[in-house]
Amino acid sequence: MLVFSGFDPSGGAGILQDISIMKMFKISPKAIISAYTVQNEKEFKSVEFRENFEEFDLFDKFFLIKVGMANSKQIKILRKRYNESKIIWNPVIKTSSGYNIIPPEDVNEGSKYVDLMIMNSEEYEVTDIKCDVIITGGHKNTEKIEIIYKNKRFYSPRYKKELHGTGCVFSSLISAHIHIGYTIEESITASLYYMNKLVENSESSVETERITYEIHRDYIIKELWKIKPEIIKLGKYTIPEVGQNIAFAMPEAKNENDVGKFPGRIHKLGDEINFIHEPAFFGKSHMARAVIATMKYFPWIRSGMNIMYKKEYIKKAEEKGYKTFYLDRSKEPIEIQTKEGYSIPYGLSNIYETTKEPVDFVWDDGFYGKEAMIRVFGRNPKEVIKKVRDVVLSD
Structure with a gap:
């Protein structure tokens, strides 16, 4: 034409x-x-x-x-x-x-x-x-x-x-x-x-970009579907008690509805990995909030996943050259601790103000009523899954 x-x-x-x-x-x-x-x-x-x-x-x-x-x-x-x-x-x-x-x-x-x-x-x-x-x-x-x-x-x-x-x-x-x-x-x-x-x-x-944007949303969902087999494969090593999620945000994402994820979290029952819902843009997600908080500093880091905390995972990440950072949740102000959805964005903001660059693994060893957790960040789900695989599977 x-x-x-x-x-x-x-x-x-x-x-x-x-x-x-x-x-x-x-x-x-x-x-x-x-x-x-x-x-x-x-x-x-x-x-x-x-x-x-x-x-x-x-x-x-x-x-x-x-x-x-x-x-x-x-x-x-x-x-x-x-x-x-x-x-x-x-x-x-x-x-x-x-x-x-x-x-x-x-x-x-x-x-x-x-x-x-x-x-x-x-x-x-x-x-x-x-x-x-x-x-x-x-x-x-x-x-x-x-x-x-x-x-x-x-x-x-x-x-x-x-x-x-x-x-x-x-x-x-x-x-x-x-x-x-x-x-x-x-x-x-x-x-x-x-x-x-x-x-x-x-x-x-x-x-016209509005329709193109909608097409982009389909791409986000397809990318999440692609890594579902990897989530299942890694689940027995990674899924924490509170459940797991992996998020992939649209460019310029402003809220959780601009972020693709698995609504309701991913859970482990014995050796079974259970997904409550297929990938979608609706629903609350702490990883969606974490990704949005990260994008405010580094807009190309659009994906994140939470995995269970193990000291050896952080050690292995550092051995492989990934950037890690400890999040001390005990230092959060009371008003942040008591507001739903504010804690992790607050902590990440403090981290990025210090590092001035993206961090691959952000970890904490738990706090009152909070399970210890590792959060893995990357440009897209494929990159995030690779980082997770690098630290949880044996060479």
């Missing part, structure tokens, strides 16, 4: 947004800027269309070309250079702020050279299109948004918010689905599903 679109410095629309959408579908497009704009989410000041494209010499052919802000002269050049490509054009006649980009006549001329156009109803009504067209009714004052393609109608909920980049995102979603083999009708249906999710979770502009 080639994305041929304008550069919007705000990132809410244009080529930056187009590429973000394609990446959601594992499409790695080539990209050529068609125009440079001066704009943000609220204001559009100017546009300068490019005339010469040396980049065309770099690429022989494309299955599909998604075109955003462009004029008919550029469309003609695209069609001549890539005569076998499917071209989808989402033209811009006028911005939402009222800035004139190209006249309707220019859209009519360009439509002769493309396979499919995606236009809002207002702009479609002032043009005479010469190809297939998807008409979006976001500008109409109706209860639902109506999409029309060849007299077929599709509907989407209308949200009470004005977002920058909706037209760009919808046309990119359509293009992505067509690229991976959907029919136009099925592309519209699927794209409306994604648009609803994006609009519902966006504020001033369409925040």
Whole structure:
């Protein structure tokens, strides 16, 4: 795929947004800027269309070309250079702020050279299109948004918010689905599903990163599933009486709901290792709190696991060159000891203020009502499990 679109410095629309959408579908497009704009989410000041494209010499052919802000002269050049490509054009006649980009006549001329156009109803009504067209009714004052393609109608909920980049995102979603083999009708249906999710979770502009963030959450869960066999294998050596957990936080995690873990902890009954729940983001977890406290100092240390305390584990960790630190819990202020969830973050903060660098193993020898424990930290669960394996299994 080639994305041929304008550069919007705000990132809410244009080529930056187009590429973000394609990446959601594992499409790695080539990209050529068609125009440079001066704009943000609220204001559009100017546009300068490019005339010469040396980049065309770099690429022989494309299955599909998604075109955003462009004029008919550029469309003609695209069609001549890539005569076998499917071209989808989402033209811009006028911005939402009222800035004139190209006249309707220019859209009519360009439509002769493309396979499919995606236009809002207002702009479609002032043009005479010469190809297939998807008409979006976001500008109409109706209860639902109506999409029309060849007299077929599709509907989407209308949200009470004005977002920058909706037209760009919808046309990119359509293009992505067509690229991976959907029919136009099925592309519209699927794209409306994604648009609803994006609009519902966006504020001033369409925040594609919100869905990407959700995909990242799936990755976190999969990484926890991967190390479950290792947890079972090591459990007889590592699981303390209070139970065990391993946490893997999202980047920028702020609370326990941003951290993947095994809710309810992992317990040992004889030689049996029991998981109360599959990996998830809900539930309380002291290791989730410990990881968040660590990330405030070292954001790349996103995973942690608690294991039973044995003096030989710490000795072996030090022999292997890991950094260890003793946490003296008897020195915690009373107000910290009596507040649920405050103790470990408080202790870790004091440690990191001292070390100024990450610590692999933080251990304590217990306190009144508290079991002795070792906490192991790393970049991800795989790294944490390796550290645990290094100290609990014999060489």
